[in-house]
Amino acid sequence: MLVGIGYPWSDIVEEEPMPAFSSLSERLTATFAHLRGKGRLTAADIDSTVREIRRALLDADVALEVVKAFTAAIRTRALGKEVSEALNPAQQVVKIVDEELVSVLGGSTRRLHLAKVPPTVILLAGLQGAGKTTLAGKLGRALAAEGHTPLLAACDLQRPDAVTQLRVIGEQAGVPVFAPEPGNGVGDPVRVARDAVVEAGAKQYDVVIVDTAGRLGVDAELMDQAKRIREAVQPDEVLFVIDAMTGQDAAATARAFRDGVGLTGVVLSKLDGDTRGGAALSVVSVTGAPILYASTGEGLDDFEVFHPDRMSRRILDMGDVLSLIEEAQRHFDEEQARAAAEKIAKDQFTLDDFLTQLQQIKGSGALQKMLQMMPGAGQMRQAISQIDDREIARTEAIIQSMTPAERQNAKLINGSRRLRIAKGSGTTVEKVNQLLKRFEDASKMMRKMSHGGMPQVPGMPAIGHGGRKSVRKAAKQKRGRSGNPAKRAAQEARLREQHSGPATGSSFGGSPDLDALKDLPGLGGLFRQD
């Protein structure tokens, strides 16, 4: 838990110019702005709404054919009563879009199908550079962590040194690699795949992950080779690996692979960039195969189960709140968080406690990752990525330059002590002042909340404002999430009443899954802006 002490991110945000309409909700708000007071939507209003949705989806790289089918469905629903009778039509339309997106992306997460009789065979296919070889390592590692005994089969005998790459990755991931052929054009990938399955049977590996060469959908010869590999090993899963940054071509390529190799599932790679990832929608719509995993970084553990509802919000640039929460949880020690929450309640939270929390997230890159998932962050990701552990290190240095007594009681720190601390930490008195001021403000707020004061309702930014201000306002609302677990649960219960949505977790405009928020130790403080 990081209580109430923020960093001067607002400076960065303010310097970064924000395009007028960065997200669909903002676009629609603008479209509906002139409708205020009219109460009812005309066919022309719906048309312009649908046009905005079309534009937003195309800008997110959703394939045109999918956009067309999608907007047709939206139009039908938008003409219905649920929109015309809504208090806020813009919000209602965005909610419909979100629901439709989630339903196309698949309502829930699907797990990997494992063979009843081992070994399970997983075939990886995709274009060049999609990230198949890296994924083989990540998937192997994840399966091994679940208690499986995977084997990686080096069947990319085309690309120079792909076999070597897989060997190295296998070593890093701690997963054995079956590579009887040197590659670089030498060897028959069909035979290697078949031998790998035999090898797995003999040596008791229960999963075989077959890495294949990248191929273009239009390359008939290589598509035929992929089909022969498939026939030779009869895979339980054929996973199509696609770069999340892919544009319109996603539809054509996905179709070519569906027809050429047959797909049972999709993996989205390079989702850690700032792409909106419309390709996800295209691929699922065209192939009907669900997305199983998302690959989110260059590390072998940067790999997660795919969540359709989160992707929908990303395509709409509404932020990925759930992933945010998971990321936060991964980096916070629950015990410590609980202890800190108690201290706040008793008004005993000190700079020392704060330092402990800082050290928890330092070095994990977690801060950046979390910030990138913030709603409305689409336009400021570039700026956000510049906030890094250095900022934490500076704060850490300031606190470490204080005496134990000062850390216990910040009120001791007078002018001359401030000067000494600034010198000791290599910063300025101004920086020390900033930190102390934030700590003081945060303590005040925490006290107030733990004694019954109710801050603003937390959650996603409200719909109905646009431009730069929305980002800051969103961040301010974030601050409102209580650091006190009990208090927070109460807040969230209230929120739940306000935003009761379908069980799939698509309560748009509110926090998507409130149970997940309950255990989140004071994330609010992390996003404080002053």
Add this chain to the structure above:
Amino acid sequence: MMAKWSLRGIFGGSRPIDEQTWEQLEDALILGDLGAEASERLVAGLRAQAERLQVRDERDLRSMLRDALAEELSENDPTLHLRRPADAEGRALPAVVLVVGVNGVGKTTTIGKFARFLSRLGKRVMVGAADTFRAAAVEQLATWAERGGAEVVRPERAGQDPASVAYQAVAHGIEENADVVLIDTAGRLQTKAGLMDELSKIRRVVEKLAPVAEVLLVLDATTGRNGIAQAEAFLNHAGATGIVLTKLDGSAKGGFVLSAREEAGIPIKLIGVGEGIDDLHAFNAEAFARDLVG
């Protein structure tokens, strides 16, 4: 085949020009990843022009659109600047080329092809393996360099600072009187500030020995709107001077480079059209427009 769908199809017969014509036209541009905004603008312009000139034949529309696209690219100068600079004593230094881009776009492959292209012109080419991050990237580059007829400067140890490898490659290039030194860098998403800073550092360090002649940004033709963000980020952090558009042999048209070029002001210089050693060509605006329009 769907994948090869282009405007060629819609201009097949001699149908009169109607609303559907314009919609199909716009659709084809969008499918080529030109982006909704640019596609609408181009078609609106074309429509105004067609009305003014009273165009009745769809085939005329096609050539007008080709011209309009070529016009958009008329300021594109694909010239590669590989003239060898001289140091203070008048000694010729190698032309240093940095190759940058996000993961999986084909940087290493492009370097192999580019090395081949240059050595066929009789140039002495040196390749620096500064991608010390990805598994087996050095080996892959070495294989490509061998095919391309270039010498490789490898890192002295695994995980060595890429800037120091780049420095050594250029130093070796100067020693060996190489004409061109190509530096391979690790793929990096443009949102990773730390990795983008690393590129600036590589550039800074290399420039202690010789000025950087070109910074080639490799973009994957299958990319969508994110390609524009890539161009802007690599311009800001690495000073990209030219775009190499790869994987144009697939079904993707790479229309986003038009916006990337326009918004970041980086000319498109080379295109990659396959995995063969000779599958690298100079960018030609007319051919590109023809491929988009049909």
